[in-house]
């Protein structure tokens with residue numbers, strides 16, 4: 308006992324970083340994003356509702372605080388139009404919603420081939436649904452206020468370190484994932500940036516409910532690039548996360564839209580749980596420390612992908 312007690316502080320002191328600890332104050336920012344996004348005022352973030360509009364405004368206002376961020380077409384909004392079945396009338400209705408798209412560029416002198424990596428998460432959720440004749444609010448704190456918040460904070464930290472970037476980073480908050488990956492499918496079909504310059508896509512969907520005991524994280528898409536297994540195997544796992552690798556590129560979230568157009572694509576999740584797609588998916592049950600652990604785990608991956616010049620992944624079909 309004694310030995311352990313002495314060794315731990317010494318280790319932290321000598322390295323100067325405490326892994327799994329919230330060195331940058333991320334917990335408070337994750338909390339404030341998720342509390343807002345999963346609040347009743349946002350009506351469960353259904354596309355084409357007032358709550359959906361407030362979600363878009365919120366992401367854009369966060370981006371407005373960051374330096375070195377350029378918004379697509381000056382607004383950051385990519386329109387996405389489609390038809391879907393109305394939840395109350397069961398009739399087909401047309402929906403117009405938006406992806407939020409922003410970009411942080413590496414210095415031109417280092418990124419000579421204009422390559423980039425896409426980091427994404429869907430912002431929408433189920434909204435207010437009719438259940439047994441009653442209107443029921445689905446807050447979607449884990450699904451996917453957590454991923455929305457996580458990508459906002461990744462953008463913030465990358466904007467602060469943009470002088471060290473070796474390639475550009477495109478951030479996309481997708482609309483209408485819950486209605487059938489509409490936002491990400493539209494994005495790859497009408498990509499504002501040349502897709503052959505996209506080296507990889509990383510997606511975050513439901514990253515807020517890490518199990519305290521096993522610290523489980525599922526990483527999907529390990530089979531979408533020849534080098535992916537070696538790359539993930541080389542990452543340190545300082546917080547002893549229980550990592551589950553899934554190889555397929557066509558899992559049920561937005562990374563699969565990128566896989567389908569030939570881009571090595573990965574998705575992170577803290578796994579399904581018993582409040583998945585229920586009104587109980589509320590902000591109070593989010594494991595904020597778990598989000599910090601995921602952030603720690605990702606740091607060396609981002610180091611390879613966006614802060615190193617010679618990063619290459621070769622697409623592999625499943």
Ligand SMILES: [Zn+2]
Pocket residue numbers: 429450451484512513560
């Ligand atoms: Zn989701």
